[in-house]
Amino acid sequence: MEGMNSEASAVKLPECFSSVIPGWFSEISPMWPGEAHSLKVEKILFQGKSEYQNVIVFQSSTYGKVLVLDGVIQLTERDECAYQEMITHLPLCSIPNPKKVLVIGGGDGGVLRExxxxxxxxxxxxxxxxxxxxxxxxxxxxxxxVGFDDPRVTLHIGDGVAFLKAVPEGTYDAVIVDSSDPIGPAQELFEKPFFQSVAKALRPGGVMHSAAFSLPSFARKVIESKSD
Incomplete structure (x- = not known):
């Protein structure tokens, strides 16, 4: 891994998805036509391409460091806690004494921290x-x-769908799905077979919490996938 100290204008992202013009990052997606989310960029800190997606970290002038996957903002230093706390504590506080927890996705470690x-x-x-x-x-x-430093944590690098299929029935008290948008490598995490695997992996009375995003179409898709 190597850091990138180039200016914002040097960044090239997938066409028709997001863009960086000198000094600004704009998240543009056909999933929400007519809208864009833009942040002022001070410096590009990292730019790389993994086996699955483009990864960028930049320093913004208002939100601190920002993590971007395939042109989609995943977290910012300024407000990441609001998301991590809600997706974690709501399910874990809804059942008595959870002992075994599975996180699907969540590679930034924030859910683990919570x-x-x-x-x-x-x-x-x-x-x-x-x-x-x-x-x-x-x-x-x-x-x-910092969540990765907890001795109770075991990191598995691999496909969450395949991982869940291999999990013995009734293993977990809670499953938290901290996925990126329902495109690319995360697409299968929003389909019915995945939710059926989650149900099998949960003990009786266990809970699952999944990011449903803010767009009604995303929420409906998750609800329809979980229904019989």
Whole structure:
């Protein structure tokens, strides 16, 4: 891995997805036509391409460091805690004394950090498909990736769908799906067979929490996939 000190204008992202013009990053996607989310860029810190996706970290003027996967903002230093806390503590506080927790995705380590705050938890498995995301997060987002340092954590680099299929029935008290957008490597995490595998992996009374995003179409897709 190597850091990148080039200016924002040197960054090239997938066409028709996002763009960097001098001084600005704009997240543009056909999933939300007519909208764009833009942040002012101070410096590109890292740019790389893994087996699965483009990975970029840049320093913004208002949100601190920003992690971008395939042109989609995944987290910012300024507000990552709001997402990590909600996706973690809501499910874990809804059941008594969760002991075994599985995180699918979550390669930045933020969900792990929050899960580790629960003293009843004895074992935390995380399955992240892209090792570069883990490595980049440890380098540039140490306060987020600190979750990997917990001795209860076991990191599995691989496909979350395949991992769940191999899990014995009734293994986990909670499954937290911290995925990227439902495109590319995360597509299968929003399909019915995946949710059926989650149900099998949960013990009776166990819970699952999945990112459903803010767009109604995404939420409907997740709900329809989980229904019989």
């Amino acid at each position: 899960v580790s705050r629960h003293s009843s938890v004895e074992k935390i498995d995380i399955c992240e498909i892209d090792k570069m995301v883990v490595d980049v997060s440890k380098q540039f987002f140490p306060r987020v990736a």
